[in-house]
Amino acid sequence: MRPSPAMPPDIPEQLLCALRDARHVIVLTGAGVSAESGIPTFRDAMAGLWERFEAENLATPSAFRNDPELVWGWYEWRRMQVMQAEPNPAHLAIVKIALHVPRLTLITQNVDDLHERAGSSTPIHLHGSLFHPRCFACARPYTLPPGTPREPTNGRRVAPPKCSHCGGRVRPGVVWFGESLPDHAWRAVTKALEQDCDVLLSIGTSSLVYPAASIPTQACEHGALVVQINPAATELDEIASFNLRGRAGEVLPALVQATWKD
Ligand code: OAD
Secondary structure, three states: OOOOOOOOOOOOHHHHHHHHHOOEEEEEEOOHHHHOOOOOOHHHOOOHHHOOOOHHHHOOHHHHHHOHHHHHHHHHHHHHHHHOOOOOHHHHHHHHHHHHOOEEEEEEOOOOOHHHHHOOOOOEEOOEEEEEEEEOOOOOEOOOOOOOOOOOOOOOOOOOOEOOOOOOEEEEEEOOOOOOOOHHHHHHHHHHHOOOOOEEEEEOOOOOOOOHHHHHHHHHHOOOEEEEEOOOOOHHHHOOOEEEOOOHHHHHHHHHHHHHOO
8 A cells, every 4th residue: 555645634625525616727937946955035136245135135126236346246146057957846837737737827927947947938028038138228138158167266245247249248038126027927917817727726826916916816806716825924825825834845745645635
């Protein structure tokens, strides 16, 4: 007889039934999903070389205008961390859910590629990607050189590459504070919300940054059951029907196991 894997005792039967019966599940992820891969969450990211800085002050167009080498250096350091990391059991559990439900829409605020590397084919990247930089002047995409960026040798600063079309500076392909989300990404979210979502799983996000933080509320208004997985309390606690307190890499695999027995 196979030993039964550990299962948190507090996954209610009502939630298991809702997942088994769901036709369309939306999964919204934040930095907490990548935490167990060793990627610090957005608000914990300023470690080591970067501890004197505030993430919010580096992630803006004006920060890039004022000090492009500092900002590009920070994002290259983060890209290096991501490329040295591997997907964790939370990323893999989301791939499994997609195998069990007729439809799954994955929306991520993360700018890493760990969902894709785990096997999720088309996550909606609401806040862009570290891997798709573009020209700050003419917006043309820039192809990064192969390989992992190296730790800067001369401190934190790294000169951004130049655009081969206009000579402008290349910027990270992420959404900065004060910028709009990519149109195509928000359109895809709106479409998904309108298409009979039965269950929305909000995983590892502080639910502080809008408009991403409005997605669970909108799903709830469309009739979806909202489930949150997070070790800490968030603004979403009041809206979520189920708050599963714990780390995504532990709770999600247990939830998949309890729901579909695999
Ligand atoms: P935050 O850093 O704001 O929040 C991370 C959340 O993950 C917190 O609520 C933690 O409690 C939770 N957490 C930590 N470890 C976890 C684990 N192992 N399992 C599950 N949850 C865990 O990150 P986000 O909510 O993703 O936007 O931040 C949203 C946006 O804020 C980011 O995309 C970024 C930032 O502004 C832009 O850069 C535009």
